[in-house]
Amino acid sequence: MSISIAYLGPPGTYAEAATQAYLRTLPSEVIGEYLLRPYPTIAQALQVVAQGEATLAVVPVENSIEGNVALTLDTLWQLSGLQIQQALVLPIENTLLSKASSLEEIKTVYSHPQPLGQCQRWLERFLPSVQLVPTSSTVQALKYLENNYTTAAIASARAARLYNIPILVSSINDYPDNCTRFWVLSLQPSPGGSHTSLAFSSSDVPGSLVKPLQVLANRGINMSRIESRPTKRSLGEYIFFIDLEADASVNSVQEALSELASHTEIVKIFGSYNVLPINQ
Numbered sequence: 001m002s003i004s005i006a007y008l009g010p011p012g013t014y015a016e017a018a019t020q021a022y023l024r025t026l027p028s029e030v031i032g033e034y035l036l037r038p039y040p041t042i043a044q045a046l047q048v049v050a051q052g053e054a055t056l057a058v059v060p061v062e063n064s065i066e067g068n069v070a071l072t073l074d075t076l077w078q079l080s081g082l083q084i085q086q087a088l089v090l091p092i093e094n095t096l097l098s099k100a101s102s103l104e105e106i107k108t109v110y111s112h113p114q115p116l117g118q119c120q121r122w123l124e125r126f127l128p129s130v131q132l133v134p135t136s137s138t139v140q141a142l143k144y145l146e147n148n149y150t151t152a153a154i155a156s157a158r159a160a161r162l163y164n165i166p167i168l169v170s171s172i173n174d175y176p177d178n179c180t181r182f183w184v185l186s187l188q189p190s191p192g193g194s195h196t197s198l199a200f201s202s203s204d205v206p207g208s209l210v211k212p213l214q215v216l217a218n219r220g221i222n223m224s225r226i227e228s229r230p231t232k233r234s235l236g237e238y239i240f241f242i243d244l245e246a247d248a249s250v251n252s253v254q255e256a257l258s259e260l261a262s263h264t265e266i267v268k269i270f271g272s273y274n275v276l277p278i279n280q
């Protein structure tokens, strides 16, 4: 029986590169059982796993320059049962792809909003008057390059090779150490590991953030990330996404997680897992 992995496609996206990197971490004799399934949005990749139509999803969570991937966090909050199996940190090296022979010919640059943000300063410096157009993925941006010598796309060198498109300028990141953290999620219980992720909502009253954080601090549990997203119910109400440097199977962490319930409205525990850096 094959194991399907959902990701933001089409092939050639950074999400696909992360999915391939995840496959390379598995024993070679099982890799043939995995089937990669591209989806047009991150939300759909997560939904098919939550509905049991795919086994795993590989989705971006956070970028070192642009911060959180809001769509991933919002979708995870809405769905039930998804557990993190593994985190992967993938280096992101953006390149400018175009059929133009020089930067002067370019009038429009297409890409996913994240790479447009990751290369913002480069774009301001070298292409200050072009129009920037967001697309649903870096590979979707490539379709605007067909038979057009005034357009460019920001995508990976791998996408350029796959779709046979010339690279006009390589390495255009504003900061060289650009990397994105991905999560591998499924309906299986998470395997345990060095990090635990959770999210909670709380009402807009004094201490609604301090109290849950105090529960963690009281037990010496270190937090490696905190992000907020609006509940979308009313202005000023938030969902907090937290990563802990701790394994939920440890007694004190388990106690803290159960105590959180009394200081929050809804708590969702996404599980404990290890983080793997990927060298490309």
Ligand SMILES: O=C(O)C(=O)C[C@]1(C(=O)O)C=C[C@@H](O)C=C1
Residues within 6 Å of the ligand: 008, 012, 013, 014, 015, 016, 060, 063, 069, 092, 112, 114, 115, 136, 137, 138, 139, 180
């Ligand atoms: O468009 C792609 O190629 C993606 O894989 C999406 C995505 C993202 O959603 O952040 C993934 C990682 C990179 O930081 C840039 C874009």
